[in-house]
Amino acid sequence: MKHCIWCRRTEQETTFNKEAHTIPKTLGGQDICINVCDICNQFFGQHYQSSPSVETVIKETFNITRIRLLDKEHIGKNKAVTKFSSQYFKVDLTKHKLELKPAYRLQKGFQEKMGRQIKKGLYKIFLEETERQKYDGHNPQYDFIREFCRYDLGDYPVFYFERLHGIIAMAKSWTVRPEFFLDPDQQFKYLVREPSFFEFEFLGHVFGIATSRHWELAIDNYIKKTTEAKRQFFRRWRLVKNFNDIDLSLSILDDVDRP
Ligand SMILES: [Zn+2]
Numbered sequence: 001m002k003h004c005i006w007c008r009r010t011e012q013e014t015t016f017n018k019e020a021h022t023i024p025k026t027l028g029g030q031d032i033c034i035n036v037c038d039i040c041n042q043f044f045g046q047h048y049q050s051s052p053s054v055e056t057v058i059k060e061t062f063n064i065t066r067i068r069l070l071d072k073e074h075i076g077k078n079k080a081v082t083k084f085s086s087q088y089f090k091v092d093l094t095k096h097k098l099e100l101k102p103a104y105r106l107q108k109g110f111q112e113k114m115g116r117q118i119k120k121g122l123y124k125i126f127l128e129e130t131e132r133q134k135y136d137g138h139n140p141q142y143d144f145i146r147e148f149c150r151y152d153l154g155d156y157p158v159f160y161f162e163r164l165h166g167i168i169a170m171a172k173s174w175t176v177r178p179e180f181f182l183d184p185d186q187q188f189k190y191l192v193r194e195p196s197f198f199e200f201e202f203l204g205h206v207f208g209i210a211t212s213r214h215w216e217l218a219i220d221n222y223i224k225k226t227t228e229a230k231r232q233f234f235r236r237w238r239l240v241k242n243f244n245d246i247d248l249s250l251s252i253l254d255d256v257d258r259p
């Protein structure tokens with residue numbers, strides 16, 4: 001019987017008619033989490049108070065990255081992507097620049113709202129993929145993720161690791177169809193495994209999230225371990241607060257683009 005990982009309702013209490021993509025379809029995601037009910041699925045696609053929807057924020061921000069990674073072969077006249085329109089951003093694909101549209105730039109705290117929605121979106125993908133790949137989305141360990149993503153309670157960290165070099169070892173197929181890897185042997189060596197944290201690579205970006213409500217107890221050890229593992233390839237890490245804490249247009253790639 002279907003059992004929603006977000007609200008905990010079952011097929012007897014609610015409907016499961018719509019397909020819930022773990023990674024937005026508009027971002028190229030094709031995987032479905034069957035244990036997401038229609039109400040929760042719809043919730044993630046709606047505005048939340050004055051914040052844009054989690055799905056829209058994830059779609060818009062990471063599509064900027066995706067287009068950046070695809071650009072040489074796929075963007076331009078008569079190519080797969082000819083133009084990019086965004087509700088929130090003004091994007092200059094040739095100069096790899098992006099900024100919020102004036103209407104949003106002037107809204108107080110908007111960047112931070114977007115940052116919070118991005119964080120929820122990354123936790124959401126993690127939990128839905130954990131359910132899809134490991135049937136472990138209902139684990140009580142992840143209750144804090146339910147509270148954060150679905151009910152806007154609390155605040156949890158997203159670490160962003162800034163690369164040292166513009167070389168991103170990533171298959172083009174991942175850009176066309178992004179995937180989320182939970183299994184350590186599919187991962188890169190610089191990603192560390194810790195009981196209270198999970199690190200992953202998503203569209204060329206490297207993130208770390210908490211997998212325990214009590215992550216603060218393990219933070220010192222985690223920072224030490226992750227800094228050591230990334231020394232060769234990463235410049236620094238930061239906690240995501242605003243959307244522009246993430247190098248969405250992958251400006252680091254400009255290093256290798258230049259002759
Ligand atoms: Zn639900």
